[in-house]
Amino acid sequence: MAVTKTEPINGSTTKSSAPPLPSMPLKSDLLSILSLKSLRLKTKQQELLIRVSILCLVYVLAFITRLFSVLRYESMIHEFDPYFNYRTTLFLTQKGFYEFWNWFDSESWYPLGRIIGGTLYPGLMVTAAMMYWGLRFLRFAVHIREVCVLTAPFFASNTTLVAYFFGKEIWDTGAGLVAAVLIAICPGYISRSVAGSYDNEGVAIFALLLTFYLFVKAVNTGSLAWGLASAFGYFYMVSAWGGYVFIINLIPLYVLALLITGRYSMRLYVAYNCMYVLGMLLAMQIRFVGFQHVQSGEHMAAMGVFFLMQVFYFLDWVKHLLNDKKLFEAFLRITVTCAVGVGSIALGVGTASGYISPWSGRFYSLLDPTYAKDHIPIIASVSEHQPTAWSSFMFDFHILLFLFPAGLYFCFKRLSDATIFIVMYGLTSMYFAGVMVRLILVATPAVCLISAIAVSATIKNLTMLLRTKSKVSQTGSTKGTGGGKTSSKAMLDQSQPFQRNGAIALLFGAFYLLSRYAIHCTWVTSEAYSSPSIVLAARGAHGNRVIFDDYREAYYWLRQNTPPDAKVMSWWDYGYQITAMGNRTVIVDNNTWNNTHIATVGRAMSSYEDEAYEIMRSLDVDYVLVVFGGVTGYSSDDINKFLWMVRIGGGVFPVIKEPDYLVNGEYRVDKGAAPKMLNCLMIWNSDLVTSYPHQNHNDLRTYKSIWMYKLSYYRFGELMTEYGKPPGYDRARGVEIGNKDIKLEHLEEAFTTSNWIVRIYKVKPPNNRW
Amino acid sequence: MTVFSLVLLTYFMVVSGIVYDVIVEPPGIGSTQDPYTGSVKPVVFLPGRVNGQYIIEGLSSGFMFVVGGIGIILMDLALDKNRAKSVKVSYATAGISSVVIAYVMSSLKSQCGLSNGVIVEFYDLGYSHLILWC
Numbered sequence: 026m027a028v029t030k031t032e033p034i035n036g037s038t039t040k041s042s043a044p045p046l047p048s049m050p051l052k053s054d055l056l057s058i059l060s061l062k063s064l065r066l067k068t069k070q071q072e073l074l075i076r077v078s079i080l081c082l083v084y085v086l087a088f089i090t091r092l093f094s095v096l097r098y099e100s101m102i103h104e105f106d107p108y109f110n111y112r113t114t115l116f117l118t119q120k121g122f123y124e125f126w127n128w129f130d131s132e133s134w135y136p137l138g139r140i141i142g143g144t145l146y147p148g149l150m151v152t153a154a155m156m157y158w159g160l161r162f163l164r165f166a167v168h169i170r171e172v173c174v175l176t177a178p179f180f181a182s183n184t185t186l187v188a189y190f191f192g193k194e195i196w197d198t199g200a201g202l203v204a205a206v207l208i209a210i211c212p213g214y215i216s217r218s219v220a221g222s223y224d225n226e227g228v229a230i231f232a233l234l235l236t237f238y239l240f241v242k243a244v245n246t247g248s249l250a251w252g253l254a255s256a257f258g259y260f261y262m263v264s265a266w267g268g269y270v271f272i273i274n275l276i277p278l279y280v281l282a283l284l285i286t287g288r289y290s291m292r293l294y295v296a297y298n299c300m301y302v303l304g305m306l307l308a309m310q311i312r313f314v315g316f317q318h319v320q321s322g323e324h325m326a327a328m329g330v331f332f333l334m335q336v337f338y339f340l341d342w343v344k345h346l347l348n349d350k351k352l353f354e355a356f357l358r359i360t361v362t363c364a365v366g367v368g369s370i371a372l373g374v375g376t377a378s379g380y381i382s383p384w385s386g387r388f389y390s391l392l393d394p395t396y397a398k399d400h401i402p403i404i405a406s407v408s409e410h411q412p413t414a415w416s417s418f419m420f421d422f423h424i425l426l427f428l429f430p431a432g433l434y435f436c437f438k439r440l441s442d443a444t445i446f447i448v449m450y451g452l453t454s455m456y457f458a459g460v461m462v463r464l465i466l467v468a469t470p471a472v473c474l475i476s477a478i479a480v481s482a483t484i485k486n487l488t489m490l491l492r493t494k495s496k497v498s499q500t501g502s503t504k505g506t507g508g509g510k511t512s513s514k515a516m517l518d519q520s521q522p523f524q525r526n527g528a529i530a531l532l533f534g535a536f537y538l539l540s541r542y543a544i545h546c547t548w549v550t551s552e553a554y555s556s557p558s559i560v561l562a563a564r565g566a567h568g569n570r571v572i573f574d575d576y577r578e579a580y581y582w583l584r585q586n587t588p589p590d591a592k593v594m595s596w597w598d599y600g601y602q603i604t605a606m607g608n609r610t611v612i613v614d615n616n617t618w619n620n621t622h623i624a625t626v627g628r629a630m631s632s633y634e635d636e637a638y639e640i641m642r643s644l645d646v647d648y649v650l651v652v653f654g655g656v657t658g659y660s661s662d663d664i665n666k667f668l669w670m671v672r673i674g675g676g677v678f679p680v681i682k683e684p685d686y687l688v689n690g691e692y693r694v695d696k697g698a699a700p701k702m703l704n705c706l707m708i709w710n711s712d713l714v715t716s717y718p719h720q721n722h723n724d725l726r727t728y729k730s731i732w733m734y735k736l737s738y739y740r741f742g743e744l745m746t747e748y749g750k751p752p753g754y755d756r757a758r759g760v761e762i763g764n765k766d767i768k769l770e771h772l773e774e775a776f777t778t779s780n781w782i783v784r785i786y787k788v789k790p791p792n793n794r795w
Numbered sequence: 796m797t798v799f800s801l802v803l804l805t806y807f808m809v810v811s812g813i814v815y816d817v818i819v820e821p822p823g824i825g826s827t828q829d830p831y832t833g834s835v836k837p838v839v840f841l842p843g844r845v846n847g848q849y850i851i852e853g854l855s856s857g858f859m860f861v862v863g864g865i866g867i868i869l870m871d872l873a874l875d876k877n878r879a880k881s882v883k884v885s886y887a888t889a890g891i892s893s894v895v896i897a898y899v900m901s902s903l904k905s906q907c908g909l910s911n912g913v914i915v916e917f918y919d920l921g922y923s924h925l926i927l928w929c
Contacts, residue, residue, distance in 0.1 A: 430864030
């Protein structure tokens with residue numbers, strides 16, 4: 026085991042002359058048993074074994090890292106939207122597909138009802154139902170809830186496999202493996218696909234990546250089969266999520282980029298045409314999408330590029346027929362001008378006549394982020410729709426943010442059809458992720474893939490540095506000809522140990538960075554993204570976990586103590602949960618399809634009790650539900666959301682004006698609060714009038730209570746919440762409330778949960794006599 | 796080359812949270828008042844929330860990310876066979892140092908702003924409650 030080193034020490038080669046240690050033979054035997062060589066595998070088979078085992082481990086890792094909340098609490102559905110999805114899946118498995126597809130639900134949006142069959146994306150529900158029926162067929166008696174809870178982690182594991190194949194397509198197998206690992210634990214993806222988060226995105230990201238992979242494969246191979254597969258992948262994506270608009274705009278943009286950079290080819294033609302035509306026809310099968318592919322402004326880019334492709338093909342054919350170059354160029358100019366002219370005229374006519382509808386508010390606010398703030402308060406109010414700060418990027422991506430520009434550089438170095446695609450996907454999705462926090466999810470696969478390219482290329486470079494050292498030394502000793510060569514080789518030899526040590530150090534550095542990434546991801550998953558948000562947790566003084574299960578307590582109280590046809594009014598956040606768990610009719614819920622209805626509820630919450638009572642009688646409301654965090658310090662309660670109620674209500678009913686509720690532009694609930702605020706369902710106290718002589722309001726009506734305040738703080742003034750503070754100290758706002766003596770005229774308190782988080786009031790019938 | 800530099804510039808702006816700056820219009824830098832001396836001290840990192848920033852904070856973090864990325868690019872350029880040795884060495888040193896500095900700065904910032912950003916503490920009745928919300 027003598028190792029030959031060519032070193033310029035004493036100008037002679039030295040052999041390591043250490044005597045062989047007596048334990049050496051035993052060690053080498055052990056090593057040879059453990060090494061793969063003993064299995065008599067060829068190198069290729071060894072590599073395959075390593076790859077398959079890595080992929081299996083990554084598959085399992087992606088699944089188990091999402092199980093924190095199931096292990097901590099129980100297997101339950103999280104958040105708000107998943108409850109609606111769960112309810113519809115339950116309906117699907119109980120009543121069958123025909124009933125599901127034609128379902129009209131009269132239990133939500135009372136008295137309007139909702140056409141559920143025509144206003145949802147069925148992909149998620151059908152997928153979960155298929156898995157449920159499949160398991161039942163195999164005689165596994167699972168409950169549909171377990172299937173729903175574990176759908177998202179299962180599809181996350183599948184996404185890692187697709188990421189591997191995609192990385193292999195774009196760069197090489199090394200990049201594919203790194204991409205699979207990165208996407209398995211990336212917090213940006215985990216946030217919407219933990220166990221229990223039974224939402225469209227869990228399945229949609231899998232469909233998105235699958236569609237992109239199949240399309241890139243179709244462009245690379247030009248085969249009709251892959252084009253067909255990508256069309257079906259697109260169909261699955263359309264059925265799963267409204268974000269399919271991103272695909273139908275990114276792919277035409279990509280095709281356009283290829284055309285501009287002169288990469289038109291028959292493969293591109295076949296792939297795009299097949300995908301567009303077939304995908305469009307399949308997408309029209311979803312009732313919610315309907316004819317939007319030919320009618321909506323958001324889908325026009327795809328159609329425009331489709332016609333452009335035909336023009337390109339036509340020009341190619343004419344070029345083939347004509348042998349005269351000048352004639353062809355003249356013909357080219359005429360054709361292009363004609364085509365562009367006809368296209369713009371058609372677009373103009375379509376938009377002017379109203380056949381082609383303009384961009385809807387949700388998607389237009391992505392292009393012009395200031396639009397939602399001014400025009401559509403309901404979109405602006407959702408916390409997920411806020412623009413992204415750098416800390417959210419760092420939280421969700423960590424070191425991928427460094428690797429992303431490096432990966433872009435590598436892609437630019439080796440441009441091909443596939444790398445152009447991933448660059449475009451990465452850049453557009455990063456821009457949209459900057460506009461809206463929620464869309465970090467869409468950017469995650471692109472960022473993981475590009476970072477994987479950077480990691481793979483860098484580590485390959487470093488390991489090549491390690492390997493060339495020994496190779497160069499051998500060639501240096503055999504090819505001793507030419508003075509220049511030997512001198513340069515000698516110089517290289519001098520720097521070899523330095524380079525080798527440097528490469529080893531850098532490899533350790535890369536390993537350290539990747540391990541920090543893994544630690545960060547696991548910490549983030551455990552602490553931030555595994556909360557079911559229907560169950561709140563806090564830590565007691567001795568580190569024991571305290572659980573607040575108030576929401577479910579309130580919903581089950583509703584389910585068991587109210588008449589079956591009772592109608593519950595609450596803010597739209599809780600609608601899905603009330604319908605799913607409380608099994609009662611609600612006035613507004615998370616679908617937010619009717620802004621006027623929501624504004625009516627918002628108006629009721631911000632009015633005086635008399636006006637609010639009139640609105641409630643007109644809506645036939647029996648119970649009112651509010652969420653209040655003053656006792657626990659829970660800050661996502663209705664008082665913190667109150668200004669949004671005012672804004673949304675004021676958007677439809679100008680009688681509600683936001684400045685009425687603010688003091689010097691500030692939103693306060695203590696003694697210095699605006700009188701309309703104190704009064705609006707909040708505080709009703711004639712004593713308050715006399716104690717604030719600086720208020721110039723002469724109208725006694727302005728001192729009547731505003732409803733939201735009243736309902737939240739009823740009887741709160743008697744409660745001592747914190748040691749050393751006066752009673753009625755609101756722990757979420759950190760102030761003592763302004764009015765503690767609240768009396769309700771038309772409502773009575775029906776139920777308050779054990780930690781005062783959810784409060785339910787019953788609407789009293791009108792007085793018998795005047 | 797020009798395309799790539801444009802791309803890097805766009806990336807820098809997006810990651811610094813420029814859309815957030817345009818819409819929410821936070822101040823360039825925050826300030827607190829020292830309770831005892833009354834002097835106004837600047838605050839660089841927005842405390843308490845995850846999705847919030849001051850303008851300068853965002854720009855400096857974005858710059859760190861881009862510097863780290865460029866460091867890795869320089870490292871790759873240093874391995875190119877066709878350049879002079881001294882240039883290669885300088886690229887390599889610059890690259891490695893950029894990555895190290897960028898990573899250290901970002902992790903420091905995270906510790907300042909983020910590790911407690913999701914945890915809100917309350918003390919009452921002898922208990923300390925840590926309530927997690929995102």
